[in-house]
Amino acid sequence: MDEAAPRTRKRKAVTIYDVAKRAHVSIKTVSMVLNNLPAVKAETRARVQDAIDALAYHPNQLARGLASHRSFMLGLFCDGNAIGSNYIARIQMEILKTCQKEGYHLVIEYVEPSSPNLARQVQSLMVQSDLAGGILTPPLSEHDGLIEALKHTDTPIARYSPERSMPGFIDVDMDNVQAGYDMAALLLSLGHRRIGFVHGEYDHADARARFAGFRRAMAEWKVPVDESLCLPGEFTYKSGMDAGDVLLSLPERPTAILAANDDMAAGVLAASLRFNLRVPEDLSIAGFDDSLFSQAMWPRLTICRQPLTEMTEAVVAALIRNEGVEPAAMVFPHKVIVRQSTAAPAEARF
Template sequence: MVAGRFRKRTLEKPRKSVRRKSRAVTIDEVAALAGVSPMTVSRVVNGQGKVRDTTREKVMRAVRELDYTPNLAASSLAAAQHTRIALIYTNPSGAYLRELLVGLLRVASRTAIQLVIDYWDDLDPEAERKAARALAQKVEGVILPPPLCDSRAAVMELIRAKVPVVAIASGRFSEDISCVRIDDFRAGKELTEHLIAQGHGRIGFIKGRAEQSASARRFEGFQAALDEAGIALDHSLVQQGDYTYRSGLKAAEKLLSQRKPPTAIFASNDDMAAAAISVAHRRGLDVPRDLSVVGFDDTSAATTVWPELTTIHQPIASMANTAIDVLLRSIRRRDRSTRVLVDHVVPHRLITRDSVAPLSARKRGKNG
């Protein structure tokens, strides 16, 4: 609602230094006097949309008669409606994407920005450059979730176009764009330490996308925890995935088909962890009695499987909120000659559920 302040006019001649108090005039009062809707008044005052000349004149006559002045804060909000921010996605995890979209849409509705959703289907670097170049002509800022947050081609093209960019959930700070992320190394280490504390030493690991920095950092955290516990890394227990459920099925099959299978599996996201549980069930294994499984992200996938997943909670919706805030501040900076980069690390949490159990003494002796 556009609000303002005014000084009432009087038909009497002013007396010696008589001051009259003013009160706030609402947009509804202007609309009532002009015989139009408050939305029409807003369009006329802010110069937006198509309004008939006769209607515009009625509104302006009412504005003059009431000595109405629009509130600057409200005008800024109206101006924000023209700030177009793009989300480019090609994330294979449907659960992760849902969390991200809900967070962004909630923030977009509150800040009155226009959110543009652009889907890139595994483009090659040259195609990414062309797509980024075209998008830069239409928007004021861009949010890059994984895996595009690690796309050098897209990032450099947007930087060349002088479009502010914020990466969500990249594995490490970038020297090129602002980032909103968790500490993937620390989170991966904590999750592995949790499994080790339950007696597990033979732990399978399902990687995420090979080119994604967050996936690499989670694996580095896994390795660091093993090293500190004096457990040698067994490369036969490391399988490549790509964050999809299907890739989790293939990786889990390879791990559980081994002559000496792992007693626990660390999957780099919840989708692949859910797939690992499915494979275990198909093989007649009880989770967590025969096999413990952990995931990562704490998306809806973590609580729609049985048993529910022990995982790392990554506050995706909150990260979306922060990314929008960082982006808007960058867009509204008057001095664009220098770029101010932000590395915002948000806290994560280890969420323990029923997919992990202590390794029995019998199994510990067999796998020791």
């Protein structure tokens, strides 16, 4: 007769009572530490945290919310067409990291911006999930119908890169016009005069702003903008590669190409290989955002870094403090980072 397989004993879940007992404090004190409330001595807080770590305690978010009459969940709403975008992926990762530090969970929903039921869909998701706050990424962050509908909710809403700040919303952005200006000025200062520009979708405010900054720099340097060198893109690798194919097929191709994000700049770089061009010896390429993608490729991309970590920390902190009642527009500084993908044009080096 075969022996019966030994039964595995299910591990008993660690509770807040276990943490309190190990730390020699009350349950109320543990709750205050979990909710990051200030009225706990540093020594006591450290003892409670040591107990939490030792027991590998994870609070039950539903019970935690019921006990404190608060929700500990934030909702991130993204354009369903942007799946695979390095920009959106980085925002998601930064919010997840920040939520984890603050003891919150994140619900991610992809929605279709052109859907006639968009506003109702987002409102329904927010109510059903009992969210403590909602976060909108472009182009949802400036969708008129959605914004109008969310004005009338009691849930604080944060928006990334809206074209204009609005009362009642937490808005974070960088100065995209100045960023576009600074990147164009960098290429102009290297000696480039025939500069291509691949801009993003027209329904993205930051795409329009970066292009406006590019035009302003060209005007100040008294270099005419050649409209045949300014092509639309979709913030995707493929659209950058397609634009690169067009620009590099011209009888007089540009000596530098500035793309409105890293993904499109990487696509331009791929196109340059098909034309047997050396970067930056034959062609300079630059982009925006500073994704891991831009740092991993070779040559590494010269970019304008968008401070997404700082922006995200501010967004999550404001939502947790429920500061969406008054206007709260925050503009964060960008940084131009010169890497190996840009240099003076060939004719300027002799």
